[in-house]
Amino acid sequence: MGVMINGVYEAEDPGHGTTQNGAYERAKSTLRNWITPDGTFTPAPGRYHLFVAWNCPWAHRTLLVRAILGLQNAISISIAKPRRTDQGWVFDTDGPFSDPELQATALHDVYARHRPAYTGRITVPVLWDKETKQIVSNESADIARMLGTAFDPNRRLCPPEHEAQIDRWNTLIHKKVNNGVYRAGFARTQEAYDTDVTDLFATLDTLETHLTNNTTLTGGTLTEADLRLFPTLARFDVAYHYAFKCNLAKLSDYPALWDYARALYALPDVADTVKPDIYKAGYFSPSELRNPLGIIPAGPKVDWTQPPHRTIQVPA
Numbered sequence: 001m002g003v004m005i006n007g008v009y010e011a012e013d014p015g016h017g018t019t020q021n022g023a024y025e026r027a028k029s030t031l032r033n034w035i036t037p038d039g040t041f042t043p044a045p046g047r048y049h050l051f052v053a054w055n056c057p058w059a060h061r062t063l064l065v066r067a068i069l070g071l072q073n074a075i076s077i078s079i080a081k082p083r084r085t086d087q088g089w090v091f092d093t094d095g096p097f098s099d100p101e102l103q104a105t106a107l108h109d110v111y112a113r114h115r116p117a118y119t120g121r122i123t124v125p126v127l128w129d130k131e132t133k134q135i136v137s138n139e140s141a142d143i144a145r146m147l148g149t150a151f152d153p154n155r156r157l158c159p160p161e162h163e164a165q166i167d168r169w170n171t172l173i174h175k176k177v178n179n180g181v182y183r184a185g186f187a188r189t190q191e192a193y194d195t196d197v198t199d200l201f202a203t204l205d206t207l208e209t210h211l212t213n214n215t216t217l218t219g220g221t222l223t224e225a226d227l228r229l230f231p232t233l234a235r236f237d238v239a240y241h242y243a244f245k246c247n248l249a250k251l252s253d254y255p256a257l258w259d260y261a262r263a264l265y266a267l268p269d270v271a272d273t274v275k276p277d278i279y280k281a282g283y284f285s286p287s288e289l290r291n292p293l294g295i296i297p298a299g300p301k302v303d304w305t306q307p308p309h310r311t312i313q314v315p316a
């Protein structure tokens with residue numbers, strides 16, 4: 001973990017994210033502008049660039065919206081290497097983990113290009129504006145919503161009539177599932193871990209019941225809420241179950257959730273965003289507290305291609 005202070009990247013930030021009772025608190029995103037039809041940042045194909053890492057679940061939600069809406073040509077990407085270094089997220093000079101847009105060697109260079117005296121955490125995803133050469137946003141929830149609305153006038157992934165329901169699912173799932181696995185994995189006391197792991201599995205039980213009776217979270221066609229749940233499900237068995245001690249059950253032990261996850265995986269272009277070996281490399285990175293030697297476990301083998309029993313429709 002690291003932080004940038006007045007444009008200088010500091011590798012060590014040992015206190016990051018832990019409160020007095022040992023519970024993990026995620027830092028708030030600081031750059032939160034929006035793409036709108038009439039503001040500084042207008043929607044235009046080719047104007048924006050996303051900095052991501054395959055293993056980051058927050059980046060994954062933005063990649064899923066981009067894939068489902070077919071925005072791969074409209075929004076270019078740079079993919080950071082799965083393992084962070086003492087420079088945080090880094091890029092190679094060429095190959096799949098290089099940065100074709102700014103030729104940055106580390107993500108902190110991108111933040112420094114935005115503001116030379118930047119102070120704050122250096123996180124993916126980052127949405128970059130090639131025209132004004134600045135960061136639009138480093139908050140994945142906002143990026144997912146703005147790609148799904150500014151770049152799709154029909155708001156297929158967030159139809160106004162379902163927006164309140166989508167927001168309710170997003171709030172629950174963010175707190176108890178997307179961030180819940182991190183709270184369990186980063187807890188520094190038994191009490192904090194016990195609370196978070198119990199909340200996580202209680203919420204998975206709720207989702208299992210809901211998805212036994214419904215094809216998707218809103219019950220109809222795919223929405224943004226499903227794309228915000230999926231990144232945690234995609235990482236669950238290969239990463240969170242072991243690396244974050246979320247081991248009361250595996251995803252594959254939940255018939256409906258596992259079927260739903262495979263139905264999402266089967267949607268066009270979604271499989272291209274799922275990288276189990278990279279999840280393992282990232283989540284089993286050397287960590288003094290969780291995995292000092294950085295050894296990556298061999299299993300488990302998860303077969304995402306088993307045909308699901310349900311079909312999820314992408315809204316036309």
Ligand SMILES: N[C@@H](CCC(=O)N[C@@H](CS)C(=O)NCC(=O)O)C(=O)O
Pocket residue numbers: 001002003027028029055056057058088121122123124125138139140141
């Ligand atoms: N609120 C941010 C959180 C993003 C985030 O925490 N990303 C992680 C990777 S999964 C990161 O870049 N961490 C680097 C750090 O905190 O130093 C969002 O959802 O966009």
